Each structure stands twice: as structure tokens, then as C-alpha cells.
Amino acid sequence: MIKLPKFVEIGLLLFALLLITSCSQQKKITYYQNVDQISTFNGSSFEPTIQPDDLLMIIVSAPDQEAAAPFNLTSENIPTPNGQAYTAARQQQLYLVDKNGLVDFPVLGQLQFGGLTKTEVIEQLKEKLLKYLKNPIVNIRIMNFKFTVQGEVTRPGSYPINSERVTLIEALSMAGDLTIYGKRNNIVVVRELNGKKSIGRVDITKADFINSPYYYLSQNDLIYVEPNNAKSSASTFNQNTGVWISIASLVSSAIFSIILINKN
Numbered sequence: 001m002i003k004l005p006k007f008v009e010i011g012l013l014l015f016a017l018l019l020i021t022s023c024s025q026q027k028k029i030t031y032y033q034n035v036d037q038i039s040t041f042n043g044s045s046f047e048p049t050i051q052p053d054d055l056l057m058i059i060v061s062a063p064d065q066e067a068a069a070p071f072n073l074t075s076e077n078i079p080t081p082n083g084q085a086y087t088a089a090r091q092q093q094l095y096l097v098d099k100n101g102l103v104d105f106p107v108l109g110q111l112q113f114g115g116l117t118k119t120e121v122i123e124q125l126k127e128k129l130l131k132y133l134k135n136p137i138v139n140i141r142i143m144n145f146k147f148t149v150q151g152e153v154t155r156p157g158s159y160p161i162n163s164e165r166v167t168l169i170e171a172l173s174m175a176g177d178l179t180i181y182g183k184r185n186n187i188v189v190v191r192e193l194n195g196k197k198s199i200g201r202v203d204i205t206k207a208d209f210i211n212s213p214y215y216y217l218s219q220n221d222l223i224y225v226e227p228n229n230a231k232s233s234a235s236t237f238n239q240n241t242g243v244w245i246s247i248a249s250l251v252s253s254a255i256f257s258i259i260l261i262n263k264n
Contacts, residue, residue, distance in 0.1 A: 152182035
């Protein structure tokens with residue numbers, strides 16, 4: 001049996017350790033692991049819930065357009081969440097949901113929309129409109145849908161979007177994806193629903209997160225990506241760089257002095 005030199009054995013051992021560490025690091029940053037084990041996806045019926053300060057575009061129509069006209073806003077100044085005026089064209093029927101979840105609707109008066117989905121609001125409006133209109137049609141869209149991403153991403157900030165269905169992965173992509181220091185197995189999502197805040201934690205390295213209630217975002221969700229241990233270690237090292245340099249200098253000086261003394 002050929003015996004390898006000691007330095008070769010040590011080199012092979014170090015290479016093996018490096019390979020194991022590399023595989024471990026790859027598992028920490030790869031998304032959707034074990035995707036073949038996921039057989040169902042429950043997100044197809046997701047609808048965002050209407051919240052205070054939402055700006056809704058609601059258009060009521062019917063075969064008799066003249067009869068439907070009183071149930072639509074006219075081209076006047078319409079309030080927005082920041083209190084300024086918003087001049088809209090007739091087709092932009094914008095309604096502000098107040099802090100109590102109420103909307104002032106033409107003819108029908110104050111209606112409770114907060115806490116309901118779009119489908120539930122449409123059903124409620126149709127039921128009330130049937131007293132006045134034949135075959136009413138109601139279209140609703142949330143106009144100020146946004147989310148915020150903070151922490152270990154390339155471009156943190158708030159992102160307004162035109163869609164009402166955006167996934168956590170899409171949101172992270174808009175923010176430039178996670179940095180190498182982002183903790184992918186513990187992403188925090190802060191959500192407010194009916195005045196109550198909830199905090200969810202999502203592991204995007206596991207494919208089953210697609211069935212999480214936080215897979216689809218709600219408006220005004222806050223996403224926070226925590227730093228991993230590597231970032232903490234790097235931060236600590238950078239803070240103590242001066243100390244380490246001083247220690248290294250002292251040790252080098254001590255060794256150099258000992259060598260000189262031994263020579264003499």
C-alpha cells in the first residue's frame with residue numbers, strides 16, 4: 001500500500017472539508033428545494049382583503065347606462081389618502097376607504113368594505129343595486145397596492161404595483177433579490193389585517209412555502225430579510241480590524257525580537 005506524504009493527506013482533507021462546506025452553503029441559498037415533493041398548490045383562489053386607506057376604482061354599469069350613471073362618481077375632485085385632491089376622468093371612479101373601513105357610495109350611502117375581499121364587495125353592491133338596476137355589473141380594482149422590502153436585499157424600499165396578485169418571490173425579485181448575506185430560511189413578513197398586525201416567517205429554500213399564507217402578499221406588507229451569520233461575522237471582523245492589526249503587529253514584533261535574541 002502506497003503511503004501518501006503527510007502534506008498530501010492534509011491537502012486532501014482540507015479539500016474534502018472545503019467541498020462539504022461548499023455544498024452546505026449552496027443548500028442555504030438555493031430556492032424551492034424538494035420541489036418534486038409538492039403535489040398541490042392552494043394559492044389559486046387568493047384575493048387581497050380591502051384595508052383602510054385603500055383607493056378603490058369602482059365602476060357600476062348596466063344595460064341601461066343612464067340608469068347606472070347616478071351610482072358612479074362624476075369628474076370632480078376625489079379625496080386621496082394624503083388629503084390632496086385628485087381630479088379623475090369619469091371612468092376612474094376612485095373611492096377612499098376610511099379608517100373604519102367605510103366607503104361613501106353614491107345613492108347607497110356609507111358601506112362597509114374594510115375586511116372584505118373584492119368578490120365579497122361586488123356581491124354586496126350587486127345585491128343593493130338590484131333594487132334600482134336590472135342586471136348590474138360591478139368592476140373593482142385596488143389602485144394603490146404596494147409593499148415594502150427591507151434588510152439584506154439589493155434595492156430596499158417601497159414598491160407600488162399595478163397588480164393585486166404578487167408573490168413573495170416576485171417582490172424580492174423587484175428588490176433585486178437577496179444579497180449573499182440574506183437569511184433565506186427565515187424571511188419575515190409583517191401584515192396588518194383588520195387593524196391587527198401579524199408576523200409570518202417563511203423559508204424560501206423549501207418548496208412547500210408556496211402553500212404559506214404569506215406566499216401571496218397583501219397590500220402594505222412589510223418584508224424584512226435578516227442578515228445571516230456570515231454577515232454578522234463579517235461585521236464583527238470589520239469593526240475589530242484595527243484591534244486585529246494591532247495584535248498581529250505585536251505578535252510579529254515579539255517573534256522578530258525573539259529571533260534576534262537567539263541569534264545573539
